[in-house]
Amino acid sequence: MKKLLLALTLLSYSLSAQTPRVGYEIFIRSFADSDGDGIGDLNGITSRLDYLHDLGIDVLWITPIHPSPSYHKYDVTDYKAIDPAYGTLADYKRLIQEAHRRKIQVVMDLVVNHTSSQHPWFLEAQKGPDNPYRNYYVWLSQRKIDSLGIATRERTGDSHEASPWHTGQPGDREKYYGLFWGGMPDLNFDNPVVRRTIYDIGKYWLKEAGVDGFRLDAAKHIYPDEEAPKSQAFWQEFRKEMQEVKPDVYLVGEIWSTADQVAPYFRGLPANFHFDLCFALQKIARTGHDSSLVRLLRSDYAVFGKENPHFVDATMAGNHDQNRIASILGGDPNRLKVAANLLLTLPGEPWLYYGEEIGMLGQKPDEYIREPFLWDRADRDKARTHWITPRYSTDATVAPLAVQQTQPGSIYQHFRRLIAFRKSQPALADVVPPRLEEAGLAPQEGLLAFVRPHASGNVLVVHNLGSRPLTVSLGTTASNYPKVKFQSGKGAKKSTTTLSVEPYSVVVLGK
Numbered sequence: 001m002k003k004l005l006l007a008l009t010l011l012s013y014s015l016s017a018q019t020p021r022v023g024y025e026i027f028i029r030s031f032a033d034s035d036g037d038g039i040g041d042l043n044g045i046t047s048r049l050d051y052l053h054d055l056g057i058d059v060l061w062i063t064p065i066h067p068s069p070s071y072h073k074y075d076v077t078d079y080k081a082i083d084p085a086y087g088t089l090a091d092y093k094r095l096i097q098e099a100h101r102r103k104i105q106v107v108m109d110l111v112v113n114h115t116s117s118q119h120p121w122f123l124e125a126q127k128g129p130d131n132p133y134r135n136y137y138v139w140l141s142q143r144k145i146d147s148l149g150i151a152t153r154e155r156t157g158d159s160h161e162a163s164p165w166h167t168g169q170p171g172d173r174e175k176y177y178g179l180f181w182g183g184m185p186d187l188n189f190d191n192p193v194v195r196r197t198i199y200d201i202g203k204y205w206l207k208e209a210g211v212d213g214f215r216l217d218a219a220k221h222i223y224p225d226e227e228a229p230k231s232q233a234f235w236q237e238f239r240k241e242m243q244e245v246k247p248d249v250y251l252v253g254e255i256w257s258t259a260d261q262v263a264p265y266f267r268g269l270p271a272n273f274h275f276d277l278c279f280a281l282q283k284i285a286r287t288g289h290d291s292s293l294v295r296l297l298r299s300d301y302a303v304f305g306k307e308n309p310h311f312v313d314a315t316m317a318g319n320h321d322q323n324r325i326a327s328i329l330g331g332d333p334n335r336l337k338v339a340a341n342l343l344l345t346l347p348g349e350p351w352l353y354y355g356e357e358i359g360m361l362g363q364k365p366d367e368y369i370r371e372p373f374l375w376d377r378a379d380r381d382k383a384r385t386h387w388i389t390p391r392y393s394t395d396a397t398v399a400p401l402a403v404q405q406t407q408p409g410s411i412y413q414h415f416r417r418l419i420a421f422r423k424s425q426p427a428l429a430d431v432v433p434p435r436l437e438e439a440g441l442a443p444q445e446g447l448l449a450f451v452r453p454h455a456s457g458n459v460l461v462v463h464n465l466g467s468r469p470l471t472v473s474l475g476t477t478a479s480n481y482p483k484v485k486f487q488s489g490k491g492a493k494k495s496t497t498t499l500s501v502e503p504y505s506v507v508v509l510g511k
Helices: 002-016 042-047 049-055 089-101 120-125 142-148 192-209 225-243 259-267 275-287 293-307 333-343 411-424 475-480
Strands: 023-026 059-062 105-110 139-141 165-167 174-177 213-216 250-253 271-273 312-316 349-353 447-452 459-464 470-473 483-487 498-501 506-510
Touching (some): 042 049, 042 089, 049 411, 089 192, 105 192, 105 250, 139 142, 192 225, 225 259, 259 271, 259 293, 275 293, 275 312, 275 333, 293 447, 333 411, 333 459, 447 470, 459 498, 498 506
Parallel strands (some): 059 105, 105 213, 213 250, 250 271, 271 312, 312 349
Antiparallel strands (some): 447 459, 470 498
C-alpha cells in the first residue's frame, strides 16, 4: 500500500511539474537591445534565452509589447499589433519557438481592464452618445455619478486615483470611468461585443504567435470593487474561451488584495500573484524578524483551496510596480540573499523581477524601478539599453552580470545555486499543491523554520534571518533529518541534536 501511495504521489508530482516552476518578469524596454537603438526588444530577449535557461527559468512574463503612447505600454492602442520599437510578429514567433526549444514558456502581458485614450475605439466613443463605440466604455452623467455615490474612491495599492470619472470632449454631458487615470479609460464588460472582441484578441495570440498564456493586468478591476463577483465570473468565462484554443492555457492574475478577496478569482484563474506574501517577505528580510509567516501562509492556502484545490500560488519579492527589493533592503547583499532564500524555499511558483538576481536597485518614480539590465561593464556592454539614464543601478552601485558570473559568492551565483537546488528536490519543487508544515522548533530571535513535506522525503528548512550565528535545537525531529542537503553559506554544522546556522543563511536538512 505504501509503495502504491508513493507511486501515485510521484505521478501527481510529474503532472504538476507541467506547471512552470520558476518564472521571470522582463520589462522589455530595459532588458536587452539587439539593434543598437537603446531600446530593449524581442530579439534582445531571444539572444539571452540561454542565460535564462542556465539560470533555471521555466516561464517568461514579458511586459506589454503592443503599440501605445507610453514607454511602459500599459495603455494599448492596437491589441493585434507589436510596437515597431520592439520588433515584428515574426520576431515574436521566433522568440516563442526558441524559448520552447529550451523548455521555457512565454506569457503575454494582456491589459484588458482599459485601453489607451488614444485607442481608435475611444477616439470614436468620444464623439458622442450616438457613436457605435460609445458603449465600449463606461459613461455616466455627473448627476447619475453623484446619485450613486461613486464620484470618488479610496486609493489602493494598485491605483492612487481618487476621482475616477473624467471629462471627455468639451460639451459632453457625460464622463467616462478610468480607474487608473484619464489616459486609461476602462472598458465596459457589460457590452457583449466588448467581451467577444477581448476573447478574439486572446485567441489570436494563442493561435497566431503560439503564446502559452497570459499575465492578466488589473484582473480585479474588470468591474468596480463593489461588483467583484462579476469580475470573478468574467475570468471563468475568459478561461473557458481560451481553453477552446489551448486546453492547458496558463493564466496568472494580478489581484492586488488580501487572501479572502483573491480566493474567488482562483475559480477562473489557475494562478494569482500573492501580494500579502510579497510584502511579508520584504518586511522579514528587512527586519530579520519572523511574524508567524508559516501560520499566515497555511491560513491563506486553506482560503485559496476552498475555491480551487489546484490553485497555483505565484510568489514574488517584487515586480515592476514596486521599489526594488534590493533598495527596500538598503542595498545590503546579505539581506537580499535572505529574501532569495525565503522566496526559493517556500511553496508556490516563485517569480523573479529581471535584475533581481544581480541585486539591481531602484525606487519610484516608476521609470527608476525599470532601469536597464547590466549585462557587462558599460564600456563593453552592447546589449545594455539606454532609453533612460539610470539613477540607481549603475556600474558604480551594482556589479554587472558578467562580473558576478566570475564571483563564487555573488548575488547571481546565490540565486543560481538556490534555483538549481530547489528544482532538484521534489519537496521544494512542488507547485501544486503547496505543501508546508510548522517545524516545531523552539522559537528564537532570527529563526524561521518549516517543513516541506513530500512522499519521496520531507525536508526541514532552517533560516537565519539575522546577523548573528544561531544554534538551533532540533529536539526529537533530529533523527528525521540526518543530512545537510544544502547550505547557502559554508559553516553549517549538525550534531545529533543541534544545528548551527551562519548569519543571513539557509540550511536544508533531509535524508
